[in-house]
Amino acid sequence: MADGLALHQVxxxxxxxxxxxxxSLTVGPGEVVGVIGPNGAGKTTLFNVVCGFATAHTGTLTLDGRPFRPRPHRLTRLGIARTLQGTGLFAGLTVLENVMAGATHTARTGLIPALLGLPRSDRDERRLREHARAVLADLGITEYADAAPDTLPFAVRQRVALARALAARPRLLLLDEPAGGLGADDVDSLAELIRGLPHRASDPCAVLLVEHHMDLVMAVCDRIVVLDFGRVVATGPPEAVREDPAVVDAYLGAALDEAA
Incomplete structure (x- = not known):
């Protein structure tokens, strides 16, 4: 695969x-790829390798066919954004300001002009604010723009965290257990949102998803990679993974039955 992210024997x-x-796994443009497995299988480590928080001792990573050595502070400029388990929102900022923070790497001015309140800094702030409002509208949460995150229902905070990541205009979005703590109706709404991310009219993005909620994974993923004890034990489209006897017996069992 020339375009997109690839891990090679990491x-x-x-x-x-x-x-x-x-x-080894790939995430190409327009794809939603899920990574599943029991606790301790290596899912979070895999995310941390892609984000530069952990280093691969063997194997390589490529981005668009070129060697990729991720550094956390450079990810957004490369078009990669990540959500965290929980929400990770800034309690001292409004919802709008949280979303604006996700796009600050696009600001044309540096720290000194911003501190001095120079005209160019003002223009940057207006542009970021308008972009943040557009993202909130796209996710249907504009009404919460001026609210403090800790005053909102958890499902709304989850959507704000997603908005902040999307404000960076990523081409690859890493979603770390976005369904955690959500009720059935909110999970269905989240599934619809994730399915639409690669097909948005503006700023479409591929998705790499780590999730325990099997009905969400089965509903949104084009391909699923199953990890256990750090190794890939199965990979393929959802229907193939669902029917893989080794996967069902060893890892999913009742969870897949509940998702059926």
């Missing part, structure tokens, strides 16, 4: 613990 160790072992 291995990660922490002392004597093997966190990832010979892991």
């Amino acid at each position: 291995g990660v160790r922490f002392g004597g613990l093997i966190a990832l072992d010979d892991v």
Whole structure:
């Protein structure tokens, strides 16, 4: 695959613990790819490798066919954004300001003009504010723009966190358990939103999703990668993974039955 993200036989160790072992996967433009597996399978480590918080001891990463050595502070400029487990919102900022923070890497002015309140800094702020409002509208949460995040229902805060990530205009969005803590209706709404991300009229993005909520994974993913003890034990479209006897017996079992 020339375009998009690829991991090639990646291995990660922490002392004597093997966190990832010979892991390969791809996320191409327009795809939603899910990563599932039991606790401790290596899902978060995989995300951390892509974000530069963990280093691959073996194997390589590529982005659009070129060597990719991720650094956390450079990700947004490369078109990669990530949400966190929970929401990770800034309590001292309004919803609108939180979303604006996701797009600050696009600001044309530096810190000194902003501190001095120079005209160019004002123009940057207006532009970021308008962009943030457009993202909030796209996600249907404009009415909460001036609210403090901790005053909002959890499902709304989750959507604000997603808006902040999308404000960076990523071409690849890493979603870390976005359905955690959501009720059935909110999960259905989230699934519809995720399915639409690669097909948005403006700023479409591919998605790499780590999630325990199996009905969400089965509903939105084009392909699923199953990890266990740091190794890939199955990969393929949802229907193939669902029917894989080894996957069902060892990892999913009742969870898949509930999602059926």
